[in-house]
Amino acid sequence: MPMTKVSKVVGLLFSLFLLLAAQPAYAEEHSFEISEVDIDARIDGDGNMHVAEVDKYRFDGAFNGIIVDLNTSGSDGIDHFQAFEVTEEQNIPLRFEEASVDDNKVQYKIYAQSADETKLFRFTYSIKNVVQVYADTAELYWKFFDQTNPSKLGSVNIDVELPDGADPEEITAFGHGPLHGAVKIDNNGVVRYQVSPLPAEKMLEVRILFPGSYVPGSAKIDAASKLDQILEEERNWSADTDSADGADDASVYGALALLIANLAAGTILYIKFGKPLRPDWKGKYYRELPADVTPAVVSYLMKYRIKPRDLMATMADLVRKKHVDMKMIKGGGGWRDKTDYTFRLINKRTDELQPHETMLIDWFFGELGSSGQVSLSSIRRQAKTGAAAFLKRWSQWQAEVVKAVDQLDYISFRKWIPRFVILAVVVQFFGFWFLAPEDWRWLMFCSIPLLFFKPKRKRRTKLGQTEFTKWKAFKRFLHDYSQIASREPMAVHLWEHYFVYAIPLGEAKKMIAITRLNVPNADHDHTYFDNSIFYHYDHWAGSFDRTMATAHKSANSGDSDGSFSSGGGGGGGGGGRGAF
Known part of the structure; x- marks a missing residue:
C-alpha cells in the first residue's frame, strides 16, 4: 500500500478517535440505557405466539417516553398490543401511538414522562401464525431483535413456552446472534435463551423444532420434509465474509482474457471429470429389482x-x-x-x-x-x-x-481433482493480490468463476x-x-x-x-x-x-440444551427498543 494511502487511513482513524472521544461529554447530558429485558413467549395450539415483555430503563435527563419497534414479517400480524408502567403497587396503563413504518415494521411510541430515574415497562401483544408446520417437524423461527435495534441491551432473557405436554426430548433449539448466548431446554419443555449483553444493531433470533402435533390448529402447513435440511443448515452455518475491491479500466482486457481462460479450463474439467457418463441402459420403467444390493x-x-x-x-x-x-x-x-x-x-x-x-x-x-x-x-x-x-x-x-x-x-473417488482446482484458484487469487501492480490486483476475483466448475470428489x-x-x-x-x-x-x-x-x-x-x-x-x-x-x-x-x-x-451443545451460532437471519420478526 503506498504511503499516501497509509497517511489517509491513519488520518481518518485519528479523526474518528477524536469524534468518539468528544461524544460521551454530550451524551451524558441526555441518555438512557436498557439494562434488562425479560420476555415470556407462549405458543398456543394454533401456532400463535403471545408475548409479555418487561424492560428496565435507566434515564439520565428528561424523556417523554419509549419506543418499541416490532416486525411482523413471517407472521400474519400483531394484535392486542398494550403497554404498562410497572410499580410496586400496580401496572399502570400507558397511552401509546401506533405507526406503520413500512409493510412489515410497526412502531409504538409509548408516552411516559421520565427524568433521572429507573423505570420498568411492560408490554404485551400477540403475533398470529408464527409457527411453520412441515411434514416432519414444526418450526418457530423468529427474531426478537434485529439489526435495526439502535440500543444496547444489558441482558436479554427469553422464555419460549410450547403447548401443554411438550416433551423436552422432542425439542431441538438453536439461537442466532452473539456467540456468548446460551440456550437451555427445561424439563417442562420451556426453552430459555440468555444473552448478556446484546450489542446495538445485533440480531437475536430463536429457532425451535418440535413435533407438528403440538400445534394441530396451525394455518401454516407445508407438505415438504425439512428436518434434515434444517439440521444440516444449523450444523454448517458460519458467518458471512465480505470481500470487495476496486476496479480499474486499464485492466479490463486482462480480466477478460483471464475469465476466458478460466471458463475454458473449467469447461474442459467439467467434460472430462464432472459430466455424468452415458449409461448402458435406458428406459422409463424397470419392473424388477435392478441388483441384489442393500x-x-x-x-x-x-x-x-x-x-x-x-x-x-x-x-x-x-x-x-x-x-x-x-x-x-x-x-x-x-x-x-x-x-x-x-x-x-x-x-x-x-x-x-x-x-x-x-x-x-x-x-x-x-x-x-x-x-x-x-x-x-x-x-x-x-x-x-x-x-x-x-x-x-x-x-x-x-x-x-x-x-x-x-x-x-x-x-x-478423486480427491486430487477438486484440490487441483482450489489450488489454481488460490494461486491466481493470492498471486494477483501480492505480486501484481496495484491497478491489476482486482483481477484476483477473476479466478473465482473457476470454482463453479470444480468437479465433485465423487462421480x-x-x-x-x-x-x-x-x-x-x-x-x-x-x-x-x-x-x-x-x-x-x-x-x-x-x-x-x-x-x-x-x-x-x-x-x-x-x-x-x-x-x-x-x-x-x-x-x-x-x-x-x-x-x-x-x-x-x-x-x-x-x-x-x-x-x-x-x-x-x-x-454439539455439551452442558447446554441448545446451540448458538452467528448464522441465521432467515426467520420472521425483528425490531428494536429506544426512547424519545
Missing part, C-alpha cells in the same frame, strides 16, 4: 450420502431376510408418546450378510441391546447419554456402506451410472404402479422386498398407499409387514430420525 448401498448410489432412514431400511431388510423380528408395542398414554418398537435377533448367522449389515447387528444387539433384543426408545436414551460414542459408531457404519459401494465399482462410474439409471427407473415404476399395473395386485412377497428399497428411494408412502388399495394383508406368521407396522412407517423411521437429532444436539 438399501443403504442404493441410497449412497442415488444421493452420495447415508441418512438415518437408510439405517432403518437396512434393519427392515434384515427383518425381511428373517434375521431380525420387529414388533410394535403400544402403551396406554397416547400413541405419539407411548408407541415403541422392539427388534429381536432371531438368526445369528452372518455369512450371507454384507459387512455393514453385520456391523449393524453387532452395534444394535451386541452394544446397545441385551439378550439379543433392543428397542427404539432404549437406543434413543443411549444416543443422548453417550452421544459421542453413538455418533462415532454411526460414522463407522456409514464408512462401511461407502466401502461396499466402492467394492462394487459404482463410484470413483459414478459407467457401471454406477447404469445402475443409477435402472434404480431411477425402478423408483418411477413404484411411483406410477397404480397406473401401469392396476389390473392385478402386487404379490405380497414382492411388496415386502420392494418396500425396503422404497425407503431410500423416497417412495415408502406411495408403497403404503398401494398396499391399502391392492396388496392383501400379509400373514403375521411370516412377515412383519402387517397393518400394525407398515402403515406407521413414518413413526418408527421418524423416531430414529429424532434419535440422530438427539445425538447431534447432545454432542
